[in-house]
Amino acid sequence: MSSEDPEQRDRMSEVDMNPPKRLRTAESHTGTELEVEKSTVDVSIIMPVYNASCWLDECLQAIVDQDFTGSMELSVFDDASTDDSRKVVEGWREKLEARLISVVVSGHCSPKPRGVGFAKNKAISQSCGQYLCFQDADDIMLPQRIRLQYDACVLHQNSLIGCRVQRVPEGSTERYTRWINTLSQHQLITQVYTSHGPTVIMPTWFCSRKWYLKVGLFDEGGKGVPEDLLFFYQSLRQGGGLSRVDECLLVYRYHEKATTHSVTEETIWKLRVDFLQERVLSQWENFTIWNAGKQGRKLYRCLSPINQKKVKAFCDVDENKIQKGFYTYEESKDMTGGILEENLNSLQLKEGIDFCHFN
Incomplete structure (x- = not known):
């Protein structure tokens, strides 16, 4: 008996990846139930799952509690979990269907998970919603999430829609959470x-299916690949917009097992530098790097030779830092105590035109 190709084995182990679209039913005035043509639902909740059984009860209860009055489905793809995640999801099927939320569950049982990007693509391919609500299995959506993001997405068909979040445990990643919630639309x-x-962070994304198809699949490179950032940049390249519902609609959980921890800082740094050069520096004849320390020098070294030649100076607002000749990270509410912002305002420089934040 010949050995199987790994790709073929994974395909064979996937369960019903493209099930037929559900049929909606309607009652006539005589009370007779009639089958209608195949139809999509309004919103598909896209949930990749990997060893998430300890969080699923809270997550799924929150889906049941949604106040959205349109049609919904939950599409789950289990990425080779070794716990009872699939069993937990199936245990909620009756409650979800009683709430008129159809449930599609599949997965694979290969020795290793294929990664979040792969699981998201599979969950989307087996779903049929006109709009996609991305939900991490360890997070909790608030009751109004789908209703408010759906309303926003109907108005912004070619955008990624986000929302404000509550971080748990309270106080974890305080600076990052403040940044998420206070960015202006601009x-x-x-x-x-x-x-x-x-x-607009991935756990809060909501978009139309047509926009997802326009941007393309999530990267399926697996562990260590920032599939969300890659998709985010590609969406911007395609001319996509960004918007945020300025209400807290998601409880965003922080824990050591989160997949984001598998992505290295160097991987993210390279992607950011490449995108900065593509979108901004290629349009500028010359520029200064406003950081005379370690991070500024690191940015310079990562630039292409063409863009290195455009650098006219390194600047800084901290005289002590310049005199020291090296950079020391210091935690603070903002890195310059407001001095940088005052300088920029005094020069009447506009963010996105005259300067951009990199770090």
């Missing part, structure tokens, strides 16, 4: 080069 676009990653 800054959602201008600060896409910062070290934090997508300005």
Whole structure:
């Protein structure tokens, strides 16, 4: 008996990846139930799952509690979990269907998970919603999430829609959480080069299916690949917009097992530098790097030879730092105590035109 190709084995182990679309039924005035033509649902909740059984009860209860009155489905793809995640999801099927939320569950049982990007693509391919609501299995959506993001997405068909979040445990990643929740609509676009990653974070994404298909599949490189940032940048390249519902609609959990921890800082740094050069520096004849320390020098070294020649100076607002000749990271509410912002305002420089934040 010949050995199987790994790709073929994975395909064979996947369960019903493209099930037929559900049929909606309607009652006539005589009370007779009639079958209607195949139809999509309004919103598909896209949930990749890997060893998430300890969080699923809270997550799924929150889906049942949604106040959205349109049609919904939950599409789950289990990425080779070794716990009872699939069993937990199946245990909620009756409650979800009683809430008129159809449930599609599949997965694979290969020795290793294929990664979040792979699981998201599979969950989407087996779903049929006109709009996609991305939900991490360890997070909790608030009751109004789907209703408010659906309303926003109907108005912004070619955009990624986000929301504000509550971080748990309270106080974890305090600075990052503040950044997520306080960016202005303008800054959602201008600060896409910062070290934090997508300005509209992946756990809050909501978009139309047609826009997902326009942008293309999530990267399926697996562990260590920032599939969310890659998709985010590709969406911007395609002319996509960004928007945020300015209400807290998601409880965003922080824990050591989160897949984001598998992505190295160097991987993110390279993607950001490449995107900065593509979108901004290629349009500028020359520029200064406003950081005379370690990070500024690191940025310079990562630039292409062409863009290195455009650098006219390294600047800084901290005289002590310049005199020391090296950079020391210091935690603070903002890295310059407001001095940088005062300088920029005094020069009447506009973010996204005259300067951009990278770090």
